[in-house]
Amino acid sequence: MKILAIASQKGGVGKTTVAINLAYALAHRGHRILIVDTDPQGSVGLSLSRGARERTGFYDALAAGEDPSRLVLQSRLPELKLLPAGRTDSFLAAGGFGGVDDRAVADALAALAAAAGVDVVVVDTPAGMSGVTTSVLRAADSVLIPQQAEPLGVRSVPQVLQAIAALRRKGHPLAVAGIVMTMVQGDQKESVEAEQQLRAALPAGLMCSANVPREVAFLKASGAGVPLGLLSKRPPAAAAVFDQLAAELEPKLGLGSPTEADPHGVGELVD
Numbered sequence: 001m002k003i004l005a006i007a008s009q010k011g012g013v014g015k016t017t018v019a020i021n022l023a024y025a026l027a028h029r030g031h032r033i034l035i036v037d038t039d040p041q042g043s044v045g046l047s048l049s050r051g052a053r054e055r056t057g058f059y060d061a062l063a064a065g066e067d068p069s070r071l072v073l074q075s076r077l078p079e080l081k082l083l084p085a086g087r088t089d090s091f092l093a094a095g096g097f098g099g100v101d102d103r104a105v106a107d108a109l110a111a112l113a114a115a116a117g118v119d120v121v122v123v124d125t126p127a128g129m130s131g132v133t134t135s136v137l138r139a140a141d142s143v144l145i146p147q148q149a150e151p152l153g154v155r156s157v158p159q160v161l162q163a164i165a166a167l168r169r170k171g172h173p174l175a176v177a178g179i180v181m182t183m184v185q186g187d188q189k190e191s192v193e194a195e196q197q198l199r200a201a202l203p204a205g206l207m208c209s210a211n212v213p214r215e216v217a218f219l220k221a222s223g224a225g226v227p228l229g230l231l232s233k234r235p236p237a238a239a240a241v242f243d244q245l246a247a248e249l250e251p252k253l254g255l256g257s258p259t260e261a262d263p264h265g266v267g268e269l270v271d
């Protein structure tokens with residue numbers, strides 16, 4: 001079992017979109033996946049299960065000092081479970097984000113991983129390399145960094161890598177699963193250049209070969225409350241990017257290739 005954090009310095013770069021669609025793609029390839037939302041804005045629950053906003057979740061358990069495992073929801077895709085962020089009011093009242101307890105976050109993730117019986121726990125995090133995100137990174141085996149393909153966006157990459165290096169120096173064996181370019185616009189010079197510059201500047205193997213294109217389908221999928229692969233009977237081409245990303249990450253997550261091709265149909269993931 002591996003804990004994979006999805007984290008980046010900036011918000012709005014596609015972390016949640018990557019977390020949901022990657023979790024779905026891995027599950028669709030036959031791996032047992034639990035997606036945990038640690039972003040107080042709670043959009044993972046929203047996108048995967050209507051009504052999840054009202055449900056209790058990660059922060060309720062953290063505030064109560066309880067094991068969050070009993071709050072895990074099953075999606076209709078048998079391999080995919082989720083834990084919404086839940087309500088943050090009691091967590092905030094109990095000291096809030098200033099005093100996030102690393103141990104409590106690590107214990108919660110370990111308990112979840114054990115109870116859910118999954119191969120990978122995908123953890124979506126709030127923007128920035130501080131607070132809960134740092135606690136998640138300390139508990140994680142690896143981190144996937146979504147990076148928006150725009151000139152200003154790529155400037156935050158060194159900051160993220162420095163934060164990861166600092167954690168490693170303190171003895172946390174956090175591996176970088178990869179940097180994945182998001183919202184890539186093949187017809188925009190600036191977007192393509194940002195991607196190429198980053199690829200040229202970073203060691204080979206650090207950047208994922210799969211690029212997530214900017215496509216209105218992602219907005220529609222979030223609006224409809226589903227991963228892109230479930231948007232329609234014939235998912236848009238961009239859905240295949242996440243299958244490619246999942247395949248690329250399998251060896252890094254200690255997962256074998258799927259034995260069964262397309263074990264599930266589409267349109268089965270609901271509350």
Ligand SMILES: Nc1ncnc2c1ncn2[C@@H]1O[C@H](COP(=O)(O)OP(=O)(O)O)[C@@H](O)[C@H]1O
Nearest residue numbers: 011012013014015016017183213214215218219
């Ligand atoms: N590849 C993409 N193409 C088009 N829109 C996207 C893409 N990725 C994310 N979005 C949209 O951009 C917004 C921010 O994405 P989100 O995944 O929530 O980012 P983050 O979790 O980093 O804040 C959302 O409205 C989402 O639907």
Ligand SMILES: [Mg+2]
Nearest residue numbers: 015016039043
């Ligand atoms: Mg998010």
